Amino acid sequence: PAPAPAPAPPAGPLVVALSSRALFDFEAENRVFENADDHAYMQLQLQQVDEPARPGVAFGLARKLLAFNAGASRPRVEVVILSRNDPVSGLRVFRSAQHYGLAVERGVFTRGESPWRYLRPLKAQLFLSANEADVRSALEAGVPAAVAKPARDPAAILAGQVPPDKPADKPADKPGLQFYVQAGAYARPDDAEGQRARLGLLGLSAKVMEREQSGRTVYRVRLGPFASRDEAEATQAKLGEASIESSLVRVER
Template identity: 35%
Template structure:
């Protein structure tokens, strides 16, 4: 009998050792394949909502038509089914590629992109989100799930450099808090994007720069605008809501330049503006210079549609404050993000208030 007990004990000890080894191997593999996120004070933190990272249109419909409990039950019942990619998905993949390149050049650097899932989903939905992230092998370790409350109050605590959401009200709230933010839209057709280079396109006025010039256009007309820009050509424009994100991208670009990798840099930035180069372009370029910033390509459209040009650029994300340009870009396959800032937004909201009586 004692021999049997000893045998069972040995078997139990062996099983414990096997379990320990399996757990150790799992965490060793996790460390190898998914490095821990960098410390926030050094990272460029990009917060994305679950509905920008994944396509949750069907799930959203359940929430709106059948309520919260049915929505949560549906997510739990389907938690082993990965969600389909949403508008921010390829952008996030491109951020991860930049991180891989940075680690090759600077193995111990904390200056990396840190992607945070920022969502007002309930914790029960988190399992499906985690399973989907692991299914696509995305490196997202930080989650903020606020159970129906607005996540905006947490953005500063995460030291967020950019917030992307499908909820325009939350985006407006974030911008009012001084955080770069935009409402993302899925393109109507799909373009094949670069897998080796992050490509980010910005509009100028009311995006990188303040809306001071747009105010003059709307209130005094184009002729006054051209006169104003000529008179103040050497006075830098005030910064707009996304200037700080361009600055963050530039900081990471310089790390590649220091290693003589300028021509092989995995980040490329574009300015695509409705301004005319001859009449109002100099002030824009001098403003960037005064900030110590640069863009890789500057495209002055002089009022021409931006969509066809963006179709050639194929950015992972394009920021603009005018929905007219967002719609044109979407139609031709550009992943677009609306920045609700400046006088254009105020005019839009004013019309909305007149039509609906809602503030």
């Protein structure tokens, strides 16, 4: 019998999409972002724009993937950034990548919106993110995806040595804090009320809270307050089971 024909070469490079928190350690900045203070978050990133971010959990993987391009006439692998963060953070991401010698040239920053819709336009064949809801959305859209846990030891990651997970005691809640679960932020009050009604059908009591943000009113749908983080996370889990994206918000009493 005639030998089987050789498989056709791929039409382009393997495209791997990483969230900014997967590539770099933005956990401290993300805590500001979760508190829904966009202005403070952008100011923090702007102040540190020339300071290279510490490597994140997917940094070593990105470096090894891009190493496949060495000596190739055409790129075999492309790493792109797909992030909920804002363009100011994007500037710091690209400068940090340049600092470490990572050839990362494309990225989409959605400023809080779920980024999975951009996977197809980017031609991404794999998505790694620290946001579990974004990973679920990518999987539902048919794109292979996985959760990248936040980095613990950036120095070890730079050296290519990622230590195994170790069980850690959960930190106690700081006195004077209360917790909310935010299930959406909308430009129109009718949309916010619709989300509140949807949560009511699930047996969850939510409220619509107005806030001025960048010269416009934003209507946030929140559940709580909860006295402890555990209570808030239990509510988040219920929302996740109903495929409703949410975020944890900490507020000083």
